[in-house]
Amino acid sequence: MIDRQHRGVLPLKPHTAFRSPGGSLVYEEMVTRGGFSGPFSYFYHLYPVAGHRELSLASRGFAQPEVASHAALPLKRRLYVSHRIVPGGQPLDVRFPILFNSDVVVSLARPSEADDAYFSNGDGDELWFLHEGQARLESPCGWLDVQAGDYVWIPRSLIHRWHLVGEVRAMIIEFSGGMFVPEIFRNPVGQLRMDAPYTHRDFVTPTGPIATFDHVDDGPRDLFVKKRGHFTHYVAEYPLMDVVGWDGFVYPFAFAIEKYQAKAGLVHLPPTIHTTFEAPGALICSFVPRVVDFHPQAIPCPYPHSSVDCDELILYLRGNFTSRRGVGPGAISLHPAGVAHGPHPGAYEASIGTARTDELAVMIDTLRPLIPTHQSIPLEDEGYHSSWRTS
Template identity: 35%
Template sequence: MHWIKGRVTRQAHVDIPEGTVEEEFGRRGFFGRVSHLYRTHAPVGWTKLEGDLRPHAFQTLELPGLSGDWLEGRVAFLGNADVTLHLAKLHTPMPYFFRNADADEILFVHRGEGRIETDFGPMAYERGDYLVIPRGTTYRLAPSAETAMLVIESADEVEIPPRGVLGNHALFDTDVIEVPEPQPPEEEAGRTEWQVKVQRQGRISTITYPFHPLDTVGWKGDLAVWRLNVRDIRPVMSERYHLPPTAHVTFLMKSVVVCTFLPRGLETGDPGALRVPFFHNNIDFDEVIFYHAGDFFSRAGVGPGMVTFHPQGIHHGPQPGAVAASKTKERTDEEAVMIDSRRPLELTPAAQSISFPDYWKSWMAAK
């Protein structure tokens, strides 16, 4: 069934009726049933917002407790039963190895470079890398330059989404994915013990070995640690229609979606096409965006390392002036990681302590 009532446009996101703004009211994070509402006022034009529904913004690099230790110093800022988000800093190689028995991990390298040593072998890492680590993998990070990482812990398996009619080589060809090659571990004269710290049910156990735990000499199969850099992701674009965030999905879990926003051409093929994100209120998903680099032109006042958090049930979209400013832009210059969670996320005390108290006001007077 499909209904058309009142004053609308024939094509969503194009030729929005004069004097109105468009809101996308949709289910399943832009995958499901949808209606478009044409309002005379922006739904973010509030003057007061009370309660815990308000959106948040904060600088993750300023989270308290970022000590440089991989376990004690990676600080959680949002989470639920499906996913936990951390920011971690490392200055020196980890003195121990780590195995997460609770979750798959996606490590996004915000800055720095170095080496990750794993059960499957070692790999170099650099800025802009995604490192995907299956649950149960033993690994160690050895930075050669100060490293800051966004850590996404997923209770469900991390997978690559199907590309459908776009074909298997859309977004990125799987040939660009890198996996480790086994190498003999480096000799350490006089060392007789190696420790592996294992996380299970959120608690840490320590296993001590009289030999180096990463002693794999060969492996085969389709489950491994792998690396993907954002420069190898090729965004899907449309000159005449503003694509939803789901067009930029990089990783898919049962209840969590991870998207990568990258520099791309804007909708210059039709003067009536919307060039900024449409208003929406996250009916089924909480939305988190980690800003990595560039200029996120639909939102003022954000910079590298910052996070915005928009919970289900409250509108968001372009801030005042963003629509007018977009009329002269032909490309975006943004790099960001978006994490959408079906179940509501909770801010940790560490994140609450640095949340910008007036972020919710940044939409006021939007037209």
């Protein structure tokens, strides 16, 4: 939902008879957000939409968050090590949910095989952050090529499947209320403002569509839809990638984190200046290599803080993260509200006089507490909370 895009063939006017060169009627489908009041896209299918030959409860589908009090209590700072996840499987089947609330589910995944069926997430938008690997997302909008360092947004209910180039490592956030570009980054006509941290050209959109009037790939007819945490298996009556044209604001996109235009101030600015995307109850921030605060006495390292109304999750990707010792690439920290946090001992003092940082990280702040799942237990580094002790 960055700007209006269109691909393939379209009728001059929506909701009018549109025919192939052979004279067959093309079937319009509208995907609408916010009821019928939000962003929308028109899709033009060669076959009637929504016919299913079979329908059953699915025996496949990735794990949903499981609650276990011993995973969530006591209240403490936590660190999860994604390297402990054994790679393998298809994206449709393998995810490890580690933290969740009613707004977001944060999962980790290390799939190594392409999906052999299509998936549609009826529970929310998905934001993938690929921290290793390369992949192609196939959807009715076309092909989207993505690589390590990319955020990939997949709108709710978009039918898609992943084609992987080897193993991929990703953090995936499911947003029950959708995910958006903050309104403050847009001018009154919806264009990204000149002082926004990215431009329209920074977003990569699909090439396609895949089908034409002359050719339709008859790939898998199996479609797995997740709704309220349950997967249903449908076998479609017709090919699922039969869209010959689409037009609108609802389509997947990729954004490379290093295209994020960071800002620096005279003295330390709050983490909100790293805002990238927002969602009901959540903010996604990108920390990228940059010059730091330039007051001669500035302390560039984040000050210790108690952000008492939000939990904070950080995925560390690369570089020397100024405030933390002993956290490597792929680690995820959770700093829950209720416990003060800040730089590791020594980091605050050591940062004085530094001119730039090479850190690369993704942060998610949530207004509702994040609950550690049962599945997070084997990934947790037990010594993390006590690593702030100075004696």
